[in-house]
Amino acid sequence: MKYELPEWVAEWARKAPSLKVTPPGPKSMSIIELDSEYVSEANDRLFKFVMHKASGASIMDADENIYIDFSSGVGVMNSGWSNPKVVNIIKDQAERLVHSLANDSYFEYQAKYAEYLAKKSPGGVLTKCFFGNSGAEAVETAVKLSRYHTGRSEHIAFMGAYHGRIGNSLALTSKKTYKHRHGPMSPGIYFAPYPYCYRCWFGQEYPSCGMLCLDYFEKAFLEYGGPSGDVASVFVEPIQGEGGYIVPPKEFLPRLRRICDERDILLVSDEIQAGFGRSGTLWGCENWDVVPDIITIGKAGGGGVPFGGIMSKKEVIEDWKPGSHSSTFGGNALACAAGYAQLNEIVENDMPKRAADIGEEAIKQLKEVAEKHPMIGDVRGKGLMIGVEIVKNPKTKEPYLVRTLQQICWRKGLMMIAAGMNFNVFRIAPPLVISSQQMSDGIEIFAKAITEVEREEGIK
Numbered sequence: 001m002k003y004e005l006p007e008w009v010a011e012w013a014r015k016a017p018s019l020k021v022t023p024p025g026p027k028s029m030s031i032i033e034l035d036s037e038y039v040s041e042a043n044d045r046l047f048k049f050v051m052h053k054a055s056g057a058s059i060m061d062a063d064e065n066i067y068i069d070f071s072s073g074v075g076v077m078n079s080g081w082s083n084p085k086v087v088n089i090i091k092d093q094a095e096r097l098v099h100s101l102a103n104d105s106y107f108e109y110q111a112k113y114a115e116y117l118a119k120k121s122p123g124g125v126l127t128k129c130f131f132g133n134s135g136a137e138a139v140e141t142a143v144k145l146s147r148y149h150t151g152r153s154e155h156i157a158f159m160g161a162y163h164g165r166i167g168n169s170l171a172l173t174s175k176k177t178y179k180h181r182h183g184p185m186s187p188g189i190y191f192a193p194y195p196y197c198y199r200c201w202f203g204q205e206y207p208s209c210g211m212l213c214l215d216y217f218e219k220a221f222l223e224y225g226g227p228s229g230d231v232a233s234v235f236v237e238p239i240q241g242e243g244g245y246i247v248p249p250k251e252f253l254p255r256l257r258r259i260c261d262e263r264d265i266l267l268v269s270d271e272i273q274a275g276f277g278r279s280g281t282l283w284g285c286e287n288w289d290v291v292p293d294i295i296t297i298g299k300a301g302g303g304g305v306p307f308g309g310i311m312s313k314k315e316v317i318e319d320w321k322p323g324s325h326s327s328t329f330g331g332n333a334l335a336c337a338a339g340y341a342q343l344n345e346i347v348e349n350d351m352p353k354r355a356a357d358i359g360e361e362a363i364k365q366l367k368e369v370a371e372k373h374p375m376i377g378d379v380r381g382k383g384l385m386i387g388v389e390i391v392k393n394p395k396t397k398e399p400y401l402v403r404t405l406q407q408i409c410w411r412k413g414l415m416m417i418a419a420g421m422n423f424n425v426f427r428i429a430p431p432l433v434i435s436s437q438q439m440s441d442g443i444e445i446f447a448k449a450i451t452e453v454e455r456e457e458g459i460k
């Protein structure tokens, strides 16, 4: 089935890709110069790109270049940039109230949004929420709650995991460079192998491996080594995001659920990136019919307004008594209203199905491209969470940093950002309203870019 752009997408946005000047143009450069003087360099801004406006699945930069967007503002704009239902609710809300004081009193959209999330939660059983301001804060909240509920203090995360960049969420994140000189990290956090089958930690092949990584998880982490036996929760991304859009085998999450159940350990599904329809189901864990105890949400959850929070089973979160947790901006008026509207757009327009269908077709097209390009090591994904792993040589699988590829794509009018522990995964995560045509056009740009890279590298 071919999908068109929604009617509300602006005329200019339908012209993507369309470049007026070679980016970065003069207007972009003047903003970048100002920024360089006064804004910290801590963010790794890979290319000189200045956002001006966006609609549907297209972005315009400060020099009126129009790009197809394969990033969604890093997985935020799931129901499409400038979706009028989201924009209008923000406008209406802002005219009445910007800050809701929801931590000290009550606010309509905090209650309504929590109810909506509860009804749409996996199995309908994660029926109480706590709202904060970012993904990292959502993870902090889940750490606190899982400790409080179990009376235990240790956590297991996975190699390749990304859960945030502050406090416990940074400690739960696997990449060393993010932690460098920011220690000491919180104690009691352990990393187990995620089933990254393209680069199996044990040199095995699926399915003949018999999911050795989970045998190891049970033995090394829960029986004979690792934590003291005081594990409060396991944090898992149902599909690893920053780690490289890694889809685990079908046995992984269900068995992890069983392992946690047998030991009364809480299972936290970090859906900050995989949630809100991105992976072809509303929640990533629903791809395998797994119901976690807590879900962390962020990114798309605020419809573009800063947001983070948790959805929890009632019996877990009800342990918290008044004063157990709070945040000045939690339950923020704009975030809750926009999040509510975005969730409604995703549900009412069955965007998870749209993501599943467009994603399936895209993977098919990408696999055809891969046949002609030795630098494409792996194509994988679910819904509109697709990773293309780039290697110097398919036999050695030596990672190839996608920076050059990214620059070429950008100059051809395709906005994308990388993922992967070695920044060698071409990440495809467009707004779920992208059309079938835009998706194919983006893949064509990628194919041209990889051809150029292979030529430059002398590979083909």
Ligand SMILES: Cc1ncc(COP(=O)(O)O)c(C=O)c1O
Pocket (backbone or CB within 6 Å): 134, 135, 136, 137, 139, 162, 163, 164, 165, 237, 241, 242, 270, 271, 272, 273, 274, 298, 299, 308
């Ligand atoms: C799975 C996951 N968890 C947590 C986070 C942290 O969210 P934030 O950047 O809003 O703190 C991210 C961000 O990329 C993420 O992908």
